[in-house]
Amino acid sequence: MRFADHTFDLPLDHDRPGGERITVYAREVTADPGLPWLLFLGGGPGFPAPRPLGDEGWLLRALRDYRVLLLDQRGTGRSTPVTRRVALERGAEYLTCFRADSIVRDAEAIRVRLTGGEPWTVLGQSFGGFCTVSYLSFAPEGLRAALVTGGLPGVGTDAADTYRALYPVVAAKNQAHYAAYPADAAQARRVASHLSANDVRLPTGRRFTAAAFQSLGNLLGAGDGSARLHYLLEAPFAGAGLSDAFLLAATELSWSPVANPLYHLLHEATYAQGSGATGWAAQRVRAEFPEFDADDPVYFTGEMVYPWMFDDDPLMAPLRGVADELAARPHWTSLYDVDRLRANEVPLVAAVYDTDMYVHRDLSLRTAALIGGARVWHTADHQHDGLRVSNGEVMSRLLEMLSSQQDFV
Known part of the structure; x- marks a missing residue:
């Protein structure tokens, strides 16, 4: 070359x-x-x-x-x-x-x-x-x-209809993952429960919530993603808390808004054209799929951008207003x-x-x-x-x- x-x-x-x-x-x-x-x-x-x-x-x-x-x-x-x-x-x-x-x-x-x-x-x-x-x-x-x-x-197809089509695909990926790795269901449930009860921070200072843990399901769209998620869940705890190794691995596997602000700010806008705001479509449509809010099993999410991704990151929180303005924008050029x-x-x-x-x-x-x-x-x-x-x-x-x-x- x-x-x-x-x-x-x-x-x-x-x-x-x-x-x-x-x-x-x-x-x-x-x-x-x-x-x-x-x-x-x-x-x-x-x-x-x-x-x-x-x-x-x-x-x-x-x-x-x-x-x-x-x-x-x-x-x-x-x-x-x-x-x-x-x-x-x-x-x-x-x-x-x-x-x-x-x-x-x-x-x-x-x-x-x-x-x-x-x-x-x-x-x-x-x-x-x-x-x-x-x-x-x-x-x-x-x-x-x-x-x-x-x-x-x-x-x-607008952003909301796109996510209505994709959430069932993500659910099927979860089902396939747990069928391949049955023990991961208990591990994921334990991690999510711990995060819901405790204020856990990633090494970057970003809050690591149950929702942030679920977003690691973005891995499941790759050919080796299910295996990588399984390896992450093999030994997440050190004593009563999450291990440093697990938190470091979770940091590396997360798509940080800091590293790619355009991705998080414009992701839903890739589906926007003509009239109509995207209005945080992934968050709105998720309410139509209650399985992603259940705790047994914990369903991981996919390539969705949620408002909390800005709120939970001290470096990105100042951009929440910009993100809201883009989500509320009523008119976009045709694509x-x-x-x-x-x-x-x-x-x-x-x-x-x-x-x-x-x-x-x-x-x-x-x-x-x-x-x-x-x-x-x-x-x-x-x-x-x-x-x-x-x-x-x-x-x-x-x-x-x-x-x-x-x-x-």
């Missing part, structure tokens, strides 16, 4: 090109500089592009056909990062410029500069797939082809153009994972049926992290689909 750094001076608001500017960074990875470009859009919101170490199977496979551009989406990594201090100082209005529609316009400005105007191929993983469908909606002329893994969004997606002529291939805990299978398949010419590999062989952990298998399958005329729907 050979690497090159690229930085681009771009408008904060593309509708105001003469206004405030930001820097957007991307890392070029090549084995053959004569190959066409592939833009990689990773998960999020709020996560930078992966930093290659040389053993990434999907990337090694991609480099046989492409020169790859790993984009730090605006606000992440080296792209004018949005830290908690920036979010607090600039407020909610500033953060509305960091959604998929702005990321697509960044990509288009970058494409023109790097390719001289030639279209390129995009690979979207998870939230990067959401961005890819926005790309097909607003700038399909910039795309030669599109590949998506675990990231076909529910076009036309998808249904008519344009129906008329799509850009080759699109997508992997849809049957028990994906983060992007619901049925919503993804519905979107695939909507987009003109989309071809789908619907598989139960991988979880949401299939692209990263399959040693190039998922990437190879998508590229085979792209080059084949076979209908995979």
